[in-house]
Amino acid sequence: MRNISNRNSTTTRAPRHRLRWDLRVSIVVLVIVGAASAESGPETDPITLTILVHNYSQASRAVIMAAEREAGRILGEAGVQAVWLECKVDRSTADTQELCRKPVEATDIQLRILSAPIRNQYRDTVFGFVVNPVLASVFYDYVVRLAKEDDTQFELPIVLGCVIAHEIGHLLLGADSHSGSGLMQRQWRRESVRKAMTGALLFSAEESEVIRAEARRRMRVPKASLSEHGY
């Protein structure tokens, strides 16, 4: 009988323990959730930019897509998420992206992939050029020349991705944004390509901070005031 009684007392106490434990867990969960929601807001929202891609070069779709993945990874390392949209460049191709015709937003970047440099007053680098605040152009032929010394098929999309990230970097970092080393170097040599191939050609920590701040600023621009801000 004593055994039974003990068993009974054990079985009646256990739920109370569990109840107290559950209550403690619930309080901890509530505190954590409360803290998380207190921290949410514009400063902690994901930083996202939309890149509208216009390919005027001979680059294949596979190369462009692989380059987008690499540029997206580099921007991701800097804390910015890129959404890529392929846009048609002439009327003969089917427009699969209705979104390319959506009204412009401050977080949009127009990316043109050109074959070779064209005559213009904006050219400041061998990779391409930008027209602030939203237009970045890269030269595919330059990337082909830079990559062809070794394994073109392997290197081309990676180097193109780095060049795309470099020009988008110019748009977000502002004037005089070349650096002595890393992704924002004015000119790249084989050492830079080797670094690119290991995934180490990136924005610096300081550049990443400026990029995040500028992207956040663009996210706050109201749509109605885009023309006032020069977008």
Ligand SMILES: [Zn+2]
């Ligand atoms: Zn540059």
